[in-house]
Amino acid sequence: MKDPHPVLENPSRRKLFKSRTKDRTLLRQDIAAHGAPVPNNLSDAAEVPPFAVRVLTRMGFGLRRTTLAPAVEPDPDRIFASRFDRPDLLGQDDVAYFESLGNTDDQRLERYVDEQLSDDLPDPDWEARKAAYPNSFDILDEDLATTYSERECAGFSQYVEPQRQIERAAFTRACYSRRQLLELMADFWHNHFNVFSGGDEDIYVSWADWDKTVIRGHAFGNFHDMLQASAKHPAMLYYLDNYANEAGGFNENYARELFELHTLGAINYLGNTSPLDAPALPTNPYAGLGDPLLDALQYSNPAREIQSEYTDTDVYEAARALTGWRYDDQDVDDGMGNCISGGTGAFLVDEGEHDGGPKAILSRNVGFIPADGGAVHDGEVAIKLAAYHPGTARYIALKLCQRLISDNPPETVVQAAADTFYANRRDPRQIAKTLRTILLSDEFKDPATWGQKIKRPFEYVVSAMRAARCDYTWRFDDSDSDRMLSVFNNAGQRLYWWRTPDGYPDERAAWMGSSTLVQNWRLIDWLLDENNNDDVNRVMRVVDTTLEHFPGNPTPRELVAFWCHWILGFTPDGGWVGPIGTFYSNEPTALGRACMQFITQQGFPIGEENAPPFPADQFIPRNELRDDPSPNRWYRRLRGMVALILWSPNFMQR
Known part of the structure; x- marks a missing residue:
């Protein structure tokens, strides 16, 4: 019996397979044709995944699988080892590994969070790929002075290479690194302390050090230390x-962003109000903090009144405090006007350009910073006052909760995170402790918050690579890598390329435009098609994975069920597709219906436009999945069906 599916008669739907049309409205048509509501927010029609999948998606870049590992019963007597046991599951099946960590969701989550926050967590896959291409990643381990002096006054191809290596390493790390939370937070902090990496050769050439020492070096550490390091970096x-x-003639640009973006945030800005009119905090936040520099200035006197919010005057005073901050950019000349070596990029100060007068910051116009303290002293005090302020704790906590939970996270978890951040202001693991508070919270575990965010292009493409078994190292000076990045950049999130200091937006609405979604699809299309007939060099191992898991001849229904489970990490009650003998209209999920319709459609030759679909339960010769012979083109159908899953509402939400 022919399946009575109206969209089969739609010529535009037939073209999806023939021309790989990149238009998400077709999936909406599939869903609507079956009476299901059209998903306006990418989550209406999606199944809520189980706990393990939600955790792995939110704490990193999604599931990575090289095989479907069998379920492992955790040993109730086993003590979680510091060396991160269950090596047999590592790099095979993230879901099975997570499930092996304990007997309850709470136990598994706590152990996984502590593992991800550990500095001792090994990272063999990333290290192996890095070692395999030493010329593509050699600058990652260079010290700033070496890179800067050798490249800063060299030609374009030389001074841009540090940025290019980091850009490609970010994809490789995010795709293969076991330290998924670190990679997620590296992306977060790069946006929080946003620098447009293409702004000047001095930025290009120092980019590897910025990524290594400022961002990754402090990602789980102390926020004040990260802030100081960022302020002193070239x-x-x-x-x-x-x-x-x-x-x-002070320049307020950095001081403005120090307050507005890096510390207290615009949520604590009073504008051009006099500091005398700014509300005072109920208690002095610097009292009892134990910071020698602030103690010496009597900022920690409990009787001192500290502003609850900042004003323009505080920005101007901080800008004065930060005058004279420089870096070594002194080129070496060959005597004929030709630069033969750059400086070292090291932080230094020019006391002759420092404003040595007294300054009042967040102190209701009372000048606690005396005259003639020196450029380093005054600047460091200004940064400490901002970093240790309770408004900063609130702002950073809010941003972290927005990244990890939802655009509008519950107030309870934001306050809990702010309290942890504030209580640990001088703790070397301040950020790690704050993250632990968020990730172990009831709000993080709550399935009701699932789907309130959409993956941004970087998360989306990396999670797709992980889900569909990418086997490729994105590296410098490689044509495939260059082509992939060229396609990726069209989606609007080229890494380290946001020109304004606020960083790429982290609200779902910013990434729901048709241009971004279509460019995302084109990138998935490229990944699945690149070198697809080359058994050695294909980027995505779709056909290999399929044949490894089907020793015999699979049916279309089995292929859809397998790949939905593989990519999404679970199968809902009732399955993704109906039992043998059912038709499209009886499939239990919108995604299953769309995939079944896609992989079985026929009727491309002229005169056969209305040919019945390929029987859903008829066996496909396994050699046709690899060889792709006419007329069925099963390899092409298979890749298209995998792409459809990767572009579904189920996969795009987080």
Whole structure:
């Protein structure tokens, strides 16, 4: 009996297979044709995945599988080892590994979070790929002075290479690294302390050090230490013009963003209000903190009144405090006007350009920073006052909860995270402890918050690579890598390329535009098609994975059920597709219906437009899945069906 599916008669739907049309409205038509509501927010029609899948998606870049590992019964007597046991599951099946960590969801989550936050967590897959291509990743381990001096005054191809290596390493790390939370947080902090990496050769050439020492070096550490490191780095000094901040005509660019974006945030901004009119905090936040620099200035006196919010005056005073901050950019000349070596990029100060007068920051116009303290002293005090303020704790907690839970996270978890952040202001693991508070919270575990965010292009493409078994190292000076990045950049999130200091937006609405979604689809299309007939060099191992898991001849129904489970990490009650003998209209899920319709459709030759679909339960010769002979083109159908799953509402939400 022919399946009575109206969309089969739709010529535009037939073209999806023939021309790989990149239009998400077709999936909406499939869903609507079966009476299901059209998913306006990418989550209406999607199944809520089980706990393990939600955790792995939110704490990193999604599931990675090389095989479907059998379920493992956890040993109730086993003590979780510091060396991260269950090596037999590592790199095979993330879901099975997570499930092996304990007897309850709470136990598994706690152990997984502590593992991800550990500095001792080994990362063999990333290290192996890095070692395999030493010329593509050699700058990652260089010290700043070496890179800067050798490349800063060299030609374009030389000074851009540090940025290019980091850009490609980010994809490889996110795809293969076991340290998924670190990779997620590296992306978060790169956006929080956003620097446009293409702004100048000084930024290009120092980018590997920025990524290594500022971002990754402090991703789980102390926020104040990260803030100080960012303020003294040549990338930030140049980008926000603090290298040109001088006495008598201060430049407020960096100081403005120090408050508005890096610390207290615009949520704590009072505008051009007089500091005397700013509300005072009920208690002095610096009292009892134990910071020697603030203690010496009597900022920690419990009787001192500290502003609850900042004003323009505080920005100007901080800009004065940060005058004279520079970096070594002194080129070596060959005597004929030709640069033969750059400087070292090291932080330094020019006391002659520092405003040595007294300054009042967040202190209701009371000048606690005395005159003639020196450029380093004054600047570091300004940064500490901002970093240790309770408004900063609130702002950073809110942003972390928005990244890990939802655009509008519950107030309870935001406050709990702010309290942890504030209580550990001088703790070397301040950020790790704050993350632990968020990730172990009831709000993080609550399935009701699932689907309130959409994957941004970087998350989306990396999670697709992980889900569909990518086997490729994205590296410098490689044509396939260059082509992939060219397609990726069209989606609007080229890494480290946001020009304004606020970083790429983290709200779902910003990434729901048709242009971004279509470019995402084109990128998935490229990944699945690149080198697909080359058994050695294909990027995505779709056909290999299929044949490894089907020793015999599979049916279309079996292929859909397998790949939905493989990519999404679970099968809902009732399955993704109906039992043998059922038709499209009886499939239990919208995704199953769309995939079944896609992989079985026929009727491309002229005169056969209305041919009945390929029987859903008829065996497919396994050699045709690899060889792709006419007329069925099963390899092409298979890749198209996998792409459809990867572009479904189920996969795009987080």
